[in-house]
Amino acid sequence: MLRTSLYFLAIACAAFFLADISVTTLDPWQEFARMGRGLLTPDFFNLPDFGQALFNTVSFALVGLTIAVVLGALLSLFFESTPVRLFCSFIRAIHELFWAFIFMPIVGLNSVCGILAIAIPYSGIFAKVYAEIRQESDQRPAEALPPASTRFSRFCYGTLPLIFGHLKDYTSYRFECALRSSAILGFIGLPTLGYHLETAFREGLYSEAAALLYSFYLLIISIRIWARAKFIVIPLLISCLFISWETSFSLVGLSRFFLYDILPWPMRAEGFYVGTGELVLVPLELGKWFWDIVVSQALPGIWNTMLLTQIALVATALFTLATFAFASRRFFSARVTGCTYLLFVVLRTTPEYILAYIFLQLWGPSMLPAIAALFLHNGAILAYLTANNVNALESTFDAAQGRFNRYLYEVLPRCYGHFLAFLFYRWEVIMRESAILGILGITTLGFYIDSAISRDHLDTALLLICITAGINMSIDSFSQVIRKRLHISGHVASRIIGPGESGS
Amino acid sequence: MKKAVKPEILFFLLFSVLVSSLSQAAEFTFTAIPDQDTARLEQRFSKVADYLTDALGFEVRYVPVKSYAASVQAFKNNQVQMAWFGGLSGVQARLAVPGSVAVAQGMEDVRFRSYLIAHHSTDLQKSKQFPMEIVGKTFTFGSKGSTSGRLMPEYFIREKLGKSPEELFTRVGFSGDHSKTIALVQSGSYQIGAVNFKVWQKELEAGRIDPKKVTVIWETPEYPDYNWTVRGSVDQTYGAGTIEKIQQALLAIDDKALLAAFPRQKFIAADNSMYQPILDTGRAIGIFR
Numbered sequence: 001m002l003r004t005s006l007y008f009l010a011i012a013c014a015a016f017f018l019a020d021i022s023v024t025t026l027d028p029w030q031e032f033a034r035m036g037r038g039l040l041t042p043d044f045f046n047l048p049d050f051g052q053a054l055f056n057t058v059s060f061a062l063v064g065l066t067i068a069v070v071l072g073a074l075l076s077l078f079f080e081s082t083p084v085r086l087f088c089s090f091i092r093a094i095h096e097l098f099w100a101f102i103f104m105p106i107v108g109l110n111s112v113c114g115i116l117a118i119a120i121p122y123s124g125i126f127a128k129v130y131a132e133i134r135q136e137s138d139q140r141p142a143e144a145l146p147p148a149s150t151r152f153s154r155f156c157y158g159t160l161p162l163i164f165g166h167l168k169d170y171t172s173y174r175f176e177c178a179l180r181s182s183a184i185l186g187f188i189g190l191p192t193l194g195y196h197l198e199t200a201f202r203e204g205l206y207s208e209a210a211a212l213l214y215s216f217y218l219l220i221i222s223i224r225i226w227a228r229a230k231f232i233v234i235p236l237l238i239s240c241l242f243i244s245w246e247t248s249f250s251l252v253g254l255s256r257f258f259l260y261d262i263l264p265w266p267m268r269a270e271g272f273y274v275g276t277g278e279l280v281l282v283p284l285e286l287g288k289w290f291w292d293i294v295v296s297q298a299l300p301g302i303w304n305t306m307l308l309t310q311i312a313l314v315a316t317a318l319f320t321l322a323t324f325a326f327a328s329r330r331f332f333s334a335r336v337t338g339c340t341y342l343l344f345v346v347l348r349t350t351p352e353y354i355l356a357y358i359f360l361q362l363w364g365p366s367m368l369p370a371i372a373a374l375f376l377h378n379g380a381i382l383a384y385l386t387a388n389n390v391n392a393l394e395s396t397f398d399a400a401q402g403r404f405n406r407y408l409y410e411v412l413p414r415c416y417g418h419f420l421a422f423l424f425y426r427w428e429v430i431m432r433e434s435a436i437l438g439i440l441g442i443t444t445l446g447f448y449i450d451s452a453i454s455r456d457h458l459d460t461a462l463l464l465i466c467i468t469a470g471i472n473m474s475i476d477s478f479s480q481v482i483r484k485r486l487h488i489s490g491h492v493a494s495r496i497i498g499p500g501e502s503g504s
Numbered sequence: 505m506k507k508a509v510k511p512e513i514l515f516f517l518l519f520s521v522l523v524s525s526l527s528q529a530a531e532f533t534f535t536a537i538p539d540q541d542t543a544r545l546e547q548r549f550s551k552v553a554d555y556l557t558d559a560l561g562f563e564v565r566y567v568p569v570k571s572y573a574a575s576v577q578a579f580k581n582n583q584v585q586m587a588w589f590g591g592l593s594g595v596q597a598r599l600a601v602p603g604s605v606a607v608a609q610g611m612e613d614v615r616f617r618s619y620l621i622a623h624h625s626t627d628l629q630k631s632k633q634f635p636m637e638i639v640g641k642t643f644t645f646g647s648k649g650s651t652s653g654r655l656m657p658e659y660f661i662r663e664k665l666g667k668s669p670e671e672l673f674t675r676v677g678f679s680g681d682h683s684k685t686i687a688l689v690q691s692g693s694y695q696i697g698a699v700n701f702k703v704w705q706k707e708l709e710a711g712r713i714d715p716k717k718v719t720v721i722w723e724t725p726e727y728p729d730y731n732w733t734v735r736g737s738v739d740q741t742y743g744a745g746t747i748e749k750i751q752q753a754l755l756a757i758d759d760k761a762l763l764a765a766f767p768r769q770k771f772i773a774a775d776n777s778m779y780q781p782i783l784d785t786g787r788a789i790g791i792f793r
């Protein structure tokens with residue numbers, strides 16, 4: 001484990017030197033003063049459509065997640081089959097924002113688009129994690145059943161009762177993520193909190209933005225009150241009843257998207273400017289089209305994305321190791337852990353785009369603001385999970401007295417495996433998220449995808465999305481190999497977290 | 505003598521009702537590119553929707569979008585039948601939907617301009633000559649799909665300096681919209697920026713610009729910009745002559761409050777051919793293939 005960690009550290013150091021990092025501070029203080037004033041004077045009474053946005057944020061997450069749980073559970077039962085595994089890996093490798101972009105032409109920019117954009121990638125995530133939990137569970141009860149019993153009853157009577165608690169814990173943890181995703185979908189125009197947050201922030205209406213951010217924090221903190229497993233049916237029903245199911249589904253839009261817009265440009269070039277929509281097949285030109293995109297966009301995009309991801313990954317790890325102790329009752333009093341908990345909520349709930357913008361003001365444009373935004377966000381999530389893990393460890397009778405000794409000799413060796421496993425799960429997430437920070441002028445894959453969409457080159461956009469998904473899938477399988485080799489798993493944690501601690 | 509209605513006909517009727525209810529949302533919707541003051545888009549454009557509803561005699565509704573690209577996609581997929589586009593997004597939309605027409609533009613749009621603006625630390629002053637000193641600085645455009653915030657500035661920069669922005673500047677960012685471009689250059693996060701001249705004037709009047717921090721250093725030559733574009737299918741769906749009626753209604757707007765939403769003095773007639781220069785420019789820098 002140490003050796004693997006050191007390899008990653010060395011790669012990140014090398015990447016840091018290769019990356020495009022600079023600090024060009026001029027005068028950020030005027031803008032910071034305005035932001036600070038906004039944070040101190042949140043304006044809760046001037047928010048347009050606030051109730052509707054809040055409702056949409058929750059219902060997209062809830063309905064999307066419910067669909068994902070059902071689909072994910074089904075898929076997880078067949079996870080031993082390679083096609084299913086690849087399929088799940090593919091659907092979760094595409095960022096929610098890009099799913100929304102794919103559904104937009106088919107169903108329009110509305111609730112259904114938002115729900116699908118959450119349901120699909122989350123199905124892939126659930127399928128994988130549910131399957132892993134199942135595979136790592138104790139097989140003995142299932143084996144004790146009569147040999148003639150079917151696979152299905154073996155699962156229902158032998159395995160499910162054992163793992164149900166872990167499935168529930170993991171699902172409720174994912175609910176918080178779904179709420180965040182739902183809010184972020186507002187950035188591209190879906191009517192959730194993110195819609196108004198991005199608008200207010202972009203326009204420099206910081207009092208409004210602060211009010212929206214604070215409400216978002218409160219929403220996340222209060223999950224454990226209103227989203228209890230037993231009563232979740234009630235908000236779910238309310239969501240299903242009051243959500244606007246209106247779509248502008250059109251066959252014309254659907255066929256246009258799949259049979260024209262995303263076809264490689266050389267096929268469409270002939271009829272595009274004259275407006276006939278004619279299609280031709282020119283294999284040689286197709287090859288050139290593909291090669292051009294790979295050389296001029298995909299390769300530089302992959303390079304920058306990987307640099308950013310590797311640095312952000314290790315920075316996330318360091319941040320976690322440095323901070324999780326402050327959130328653990330094993331080290332500090334309730335007051336300190338409470339404050340740290342709040343800080344973690346703030347860091348992981350504030351959209352990365354906003355964090356990046358703040359650092360952009362501070363340091364000027366380069367990869368640095370992106371790294372900071374990514375590691376603070378992901379580090380806060382990871383530190384929170386690690387602290388939960390540590391809280392659940394049984395203390396030994398000869399526990400070291402000093403905090404420092406306890407950290408180094410008692411806690412760290414015992415939680416490091418889980419921590420590393422969680423970190424490797426985060427790896428693909430970080431890479432997916434590095435895609436959406438185009439404001440910094442860093443040419444990641446996401447930057448090129450966004451450019452292609454804004455040029456209405458949907459064929460290029462889709463090719464790049466597929467390439468991104470491919471890279472994400474390889475990172476995913478690579479991290480699986482490492483986890484297997486190191487014999488580490490994140491799910492042990494979900495086994496020890498008691499029901500009282502699991503709410504978020 | 506009464507004839508029994510054939511079941512096929514009944515079925516056909518039912519089917520056509522179903523299809524028509526699916527394929528055409530009865531109401532007429534339009535959108536607008538979110539180029540500035542995006543917090544009040546709804547306020548600004550719902551007034552325009554009310555006016556059009558009165559003038560046209562059918563329900564007109566405004567649909568907000570969050571990006572230039574989304575406005576083009578919505579138009580393409582008939583989720584809106586009309587849009588207030590920028591020069592570039594208008595050309596993209598009309599190419600994607602053959603038969604659609606530019607019906608009106610603002611008086612100012614015939615001769616639109618962009619400003620290059622600079623942070624005071626660069627010591628650049630306003631001049632008639634193109635400021636060659638911007639080479640090697642950090643630079644931000646507005647939205648990637650903006651005509652005045654990206655397409656035309658990039659075109660003139662390439663024309664004057666013979667290289668792409670990525671080669672000329674140490675960094676090229678895309679702030680997202682004109683207001684953010686001004687904020688980012690004002691704070692010095694980027695040294696140079698390209699901005700729509702109307703938005704600059706408006707922000708200056710509103711007192712949101714500190715002239716000691718950020719100044720205009722160069723003005724681009726003139727080019728055609730924003731336009732109202734309508735889908736060609738509107739005449740079939742809403743009755744022959746509807747496009748004509750829409751055009752007349754737009755040209756007849758003289759309410760200052762309505763025009764301030766754009767902000768334009770008046771609308772004048774436009775046609776597709778006026779935007780040929782935008783298409784040519786777009787082709788020159790690779791936005792159109």
